[in-house]
Amino acid sequence: MAAALVAVCAGARGVARKQLFDSGWQFALNDSTRWRPVDLPHDWSVEGSFDKEAPAGNDGAYLPTGKGWYRKSFTLDKAIQNQRLRLYFEGVYMNAEVYVNGSKAGGHPYGYSSFFVDITPYVKTGKNEVEVRVDNAQQKNCRWYSGSGIYRHVWLLTTPRQYIDEWSVSVTTPDIHTVDIKAEVVTEDGGRKPVSKRLSVENPHLWTPDDPYLYTTTIEAGGDVLPVTYGIRTVTFSADKGLLLNGKPIVLNGGCVHHDNGILGAAAFDAAEYRKVRLLKEAGFNAVRTSHNVPSEAFLRACDELGLLVIDEAFDGWREKKNTHDYATLIDQWWQEDLKAMVLRDRNHPSIFCWSIGNEVIERKKIEVVKTAHQMATLCRQLDEQQRPVTSALAAWDNDWDIYDPLAAEHDIVGYNYMIHKAEGDHQRVPERVMMQTESYPRDVYKNYRMTMDHTYIIGDFVWTAIDYLGESGIGRWYYQGEVGGEHWTQPLYPWHAAYCGDIDLTGLRKPVSHRRSMLWNANGEHLYMAVREPDGYRGEVKTTMWGTWPTFESWNWAGHEGKPIDVEVYAHYPKVRLTLNGQVVAEQAVTDGQATFTLPYQPGTLKAEGLDGQDVKESVSLTTAGEPVAMRLTADHQPLKADGQDLAFVTVELVDANGMVNPTAANRLKASVSGPATIVAFGNADIKDCDPYTDSQHQAWKGRALLVLRSTGKKGKVTVSIQGEQLKTATLRLQFPFLP
Secondary structure (H helix, E strand, C coil), X not given: CCCCEEEEEECHHHCEEEEECCCCEXXXXXXCXXXXXXXXXXXXXXXXXXXXXXXXXXXXXXXXXXXXXXXXXXXXXXXXXXXXXXXXXXXXXXXXEEEECCEEEEEECCCCCCEEEECHHHCCCEEEEEEEEEEECCCCCCCCCCCCECCCCEEEEEEECXXXXXXXXXXXXXXXXXXXXXXXXXXXXXXXXXXXXXXXCCCCCECXXXXXXXXXXXXXXXXXXXXXXXXXXXXXXXXXXXXXXXXXXXXXXXXXXXXXXXXHCCCCCHHHHHHHHHHXXXXXXXXXXXXXXXXXXXXXXXXXXXXXXXXXXXCCCCCCCCCCCXXXXXXXXXXXXXXXXXXXXXXXXXXXXXXXXXXXXXXXXXXXXXXXXXXXXXXXXXHCCCXXXXXXXXXXXXXXXXXXXXXXXXXXXXXXXXXXXXXXXXXXXXXXXCEEEEEECHHHHXXXXXXHHHCCCEEEEEECCCECCECCCXXXXXXXXXXXCXXXXXXXXXXXXXXXXXXXXXXXXXXXXXXXXXXXXXCCCCXXXXXXXXXXXXXXXXXXXXXXXXXXXXXXXXXXCCCCEEEEEEEECCCEEEEXXXXXXXEEEECECCEEEEEEECCCCEEXXXXXXXXXXXXXXEEXXXXXXXXXXXXXXXXXXXXXXXXXXXXXXXXXXXXXXXXXXXXXXXXXXXXCCEEEEEEECCCCCCCCCCCCCEEECEXXXXXXXXXXXXXXXXXXXXXXXXXXXXXXXXXXXXXXX
């Protein structure tokens, strides 16, 4: 499969400046000689089996880590003469060493930083080989699932010997009618020369989450040309006015996200990153925190284009370890390079409103921590001409909160993890402090919403988390009496291998808490939603955890519970809600804090909630008891698809009864197959205890659903997806991959 070309501009003799270098690699695990073909992005950990004894343990989703080698042969013609060639790695986890024709050319240890490798001295006309050694064997090195390998894109950059440094490009707007673009040209002897461009904008179209308008231009110097994408917006903040975007107040309904893509593992396909942002937008979020590391470039482009404000975060911890081999082993030598890699790479994204330099650092009670925070914040401000505010997430699980005032003072906006109940007292003590809750418990959705609405100095709340993720296994779970108890950090919780604290599950389905949150924050979104709480004792005595909520589902299938009490939650923007069962009125209730809760004896049939204004029915939603599943409904997230070897189709599988209703209890075994120019890259469900491999073609449904992900092979054509299920009619879906890049 030929590598896709991104013809950003043509250099000498028509060579593309930026060429995607993802295809045609070979991979060998743990220094073996058994090579197999792979295309990037690639995460070898998610290809493995869940193992209770895996070194990464509960943090790493009980998936394998180890060491791996990648190699790729490529041919260069005479057009490269007098050119500079570099490889740009968007992310390799971790300890990457890059060799070209047998010579070490570069690398980088921190697995979340992007980095360049100048390969000009090592390549020749004709055949060349690049090898990348990746070492993720030292465990544990992360508190969540990191993935292993070259999990983000690689690019081949071909420029004149004098070229514009991509990360030197800085876009600022002294006012909304003026755009200044500055950059530096790297000379043949390694020196630097400034280059600049000023644009006047008569009627600027300002960027906002609701209207994420982007401009494009280029900057040129010495025969080199770079595209530049930017947005025009202003961000200001103060304790008395809160956060102002383009001079208008905005309060952040935020969510924290890790970098993985659920059943795809850490592989950062553009299609998966854009889908993640679309899911966040559809769930009502207007902001996201990239906890606790720099995200992919595709994710930030999606935030720019689709409209999400971003806290761009560099590190989980500093000098005191949270895990044996974490960033504490790198910080003294690498923190400046890694912070530069974040700020210089990302500073032109209009979606980013804030830099974060850390999260819940262990040494927070030591005076030295103030110096570290000062150094990091100062570097961010030096590198970012837009002068975005700097934050980090502070937390204290003791009574010494006030002693962190000197540390908090090093930040422009102070991040509170689970500590926003301290806000009112802090405001009295430090009235100029601007705050945001950088992590909050999902169950506190209304309380945190009210805190942000009632206090201008609290500019937003970021729930932990917006989306379920691999690793940190068992956080947010519920369990039953007799199962392994406790919180996720107290002991290994295998077979739990993921987090269930998200508003959105691993398949992309919104949980009831997501609808609750969005309806509080968004007056123009949905206005009525209904879900049912699992009766305590139905499957066992329910135990919830700190980041968990009560198991609640869009389900009216509770066989065996007939005549026994069951709770129904209705979220509404209406003054009153009426509940009926099988056409009979159960009750009417006033809506308080956006919610009404009904208790009634369970009977199968149709449950309906009506939103009332006076006695006028404005809207209704219903849940009907589904029959046994007899068929499957397959729905692709989008089509037609690009035949570029990168595009993905996310196919939702729903198990339905004879009337086409999803059966929310169905758990049939499924087997997928595909014909045509696509391959299966992942198949799974949202059950964080289901340890079937995600890369297998077979998986069990959970709550009547599963998710299948297909990848283009790089060829045009029609694709047929077939799924067989136990006691189900085989389902097929036809997709088209008509577009070449």
